[in-house]
Amino acid sequence: MPNDLDTVFAALADPTRRAILAMLLEDDMAVTDVAEPFEMSLAAISKHLVILTKAGLISQEKRGRVKWCKLEPDALRTASVWMQGFGQFEPVNLDAFERFLEIELPTPDEA
Template identity: 85%
Template sequence: MPLPVPASLDTVFAALADPTRRAILTMLLEDDMAVTDVAHPFEMSLAAISKHLTVLAEAGLITQEKRGRVKWCKLEPDALRAASVWMQGFGQFDPVDLDAFERFLAAELPEDSEI
């Protein structure tokens, strides 16, 4: 019988499922960033980036705070700890290439299904 997965892990993995959100996390590895700076490299509206940031914040992967009139984003480095511990339960892993996994799922799943 499989062990239950905490709901918080579902939220983390759902947040990591999107390539834009993974790119944002990679950007935040460097330093805290203003929301407008996070949005700059992406070809989408500030509202769309804000939605991605909300998903990341709800998963606990980032925090946001107002500094004056600017909203800043900060990576929460310990946020992936529970997911890492859960994955280690399956044995030794090579680094996970989530983009490759997403391509695999897209190739294997019917076009009308959602990931």
């Protein structure tokens, strides 16, 4: 499922994928154009795009024979909120953050 923290963080852990996200920040791009600056096969990039899509970080839409890739910031927001909770627990509202964690914590299986 999209926006799952496991998949989002795993997707972000690869420098190629972060570079792709940075490129898509500029504009939507076709798969071939995404692949162009990288020194790896198109198939490899295609796999990376699948991973980013499954993480909900991008969406892909096929128009004609071209598949367009678009940044989807919502999944990033989820992860960002999670992280910022740690970084900023001093100011206040530790309680709310810990309630959030208790929701996230007991899901090792993720049905």
